[in-house]
Amino acid sequence: QDKWEISSTELTLMKPLGSGQFGVVRLGKFQGRMLVAVKTMREGSMCEDDFIEEAKTMTKLQHPNLVQLYGVCFKERPIQIVTEYMCNGNMSSYLRSKGRELAEDRSPLVDMCQQVCSGMEYLERSQFIHRDLAARNCLVGEHNIVKVSDFGLSRYVLDDEYTSSTGSKFPIKWASPEVLEFSRFSSKSDIWAFGILMWEVFTLGKTPYPNLNTTDVVRQVTHGKHLDRPQRCPHGVYRIMKQCWEKDPMRRPTFKDLQGQIEDIQEKDYCE
Numbered sequence: 232q233d234k235w236e237i238s239s240t241e242l243t244l245m246k247p248l249g250s251g252q253f254g255v256v257r258l259g260k261f262q263g264r265m266l267v268a269v270k271t272m273r274e275g276s277m278c279e280d281d282f283i284e285e286a287k288t289m290t291k292l293q294h295p296n297l298v299q300l301y302g303v304c305f306k307e308r309p310i311q312i313v314t315e316y317m318c319n320g321n322m323s324s325y326l327r328s329k330g331r332e333l334a335e336d337r338s339p340l341v342d343m344c345q346q347v348c349s350g351m352e353y354l355e356r357s358q359f360i361h362r363d364l365a366a367r368n369c370l371v372g373e374h375n376i377v378k379v380s381d382f383g384l385s386r387y388v389l390d391d392e393y394t395s396s397t398g399s400k401f402p403i404k405w406a407s408p409e410v411l412e413f414s415r416f417s418s419k420s421d422i423w424a425f426g427i428l429m430w431e432v433f434t435l436g437k438t439p440y441p442n443l444n445t446t447d448v449v450r451q452v453t454h455g456k457h458l459d460r461p462q463r464c465p466h467g468v469y470r471i472m473k474q475c476w477e478k479d480p481m482r483r484p485t486f487k488d489l490q491g492q493i494e495d496i497q498e499k500d501y502c503e
């Protein structure tokens with residue numbers, strides 16, 4: 232039995248944590264002691280065989296700012312995906328509920344962006360594309376620890392409403408021009424999404440392009456019109472967001488570049 236294969240006898244399922252793209256996710260116990268999250272795949276929601284093949288690679292992606300994939304139960308169907316547990320849920324809800332406290336001093340907000348950037352820099356270095364980076368797909372643990380979650384899983388979603396760029400569930404507001412026009416995903420389209428995520432952080436979890444419908448968002452993005460600077464967002468931070476929204480993917484920074492720029496802001500903030 233490979234390390235990444237988990238037997239259902241090693242799992243005890245507990246309270247539901249919510250339902251995601253593939254069905255219910257529950258809190259669980261692994262080997263009777265370690266708290267984990269268990270996704271039980273809803274029939275027909277995922278291309279399971281392709282995912283099981285890829286799971287070996289994904290368990291090897293290990294970083295302090297990535298939600299760790301521990302393994303998969305696939306001997307019985309539906310398959311169950313077992314990951315690290317993050318006690319404070321997704322970052323979007325966390326920003327909307329706890330954002331006030333965070334915004335008293337701006338550094339926790341910059342720090343959350345820096346953590347996501349660090350996890351994404353590791354994925355970039357590993358030539359791994361997230362494809363659906365957004366605050367809702369990051370999770371929060373103790374002490375404002377933030378980790379990137381569900382990276383790469385969108386490749387296995389069978390729901391056309393989500394996968395097709397004209398589908399009702401497609402994340403239009405996080406999509407770069409080349410993704411909207413040609414479905415061309417890359418680490419540079421992850422960079423675009425990271426800029427949108429930074430805007431989510433500094434608006435404490437607002438939905439981007441408020442009051443705009445899909446057609447208007449696509450028109451604005453393809454015509455190079457960007458989100459405005461959020462009220463509580465320092466100009467230095469907004470300059471970073473705008474780099475992520477260069478129309479030409481090759482003119483966007485790398486996550487490595489962004490890591491350095493965000494660290495410079497943190498040092499400047501602390502020295503002020």
Ligand SMILES: Cn1cc(-c2ccnc(-n3ncc4cc(C(C)(C)C)cc(F)c4c3=O)c2CO)cc(Nc2ccncn2)c1=O
Pocket residue numbers: 248249250251252253255256268270298314315316317318319320321363367368370380381382384385386388
């Ligand atoms: C690991 N983990 C997962 C979740 C959790 C719960 C429900 N849905 C989800 N989601 N959310 C989003 C999601 C998105 C995808 C895309 C393919 C990228 C579209 C694929 C998924 F499979 C999920 C999923 O399963 C998650 C995220 O995978 C919640 C946790 N924690 C808490 C804690 C307190 N309250 C609520 N949740 C936790 O620790």
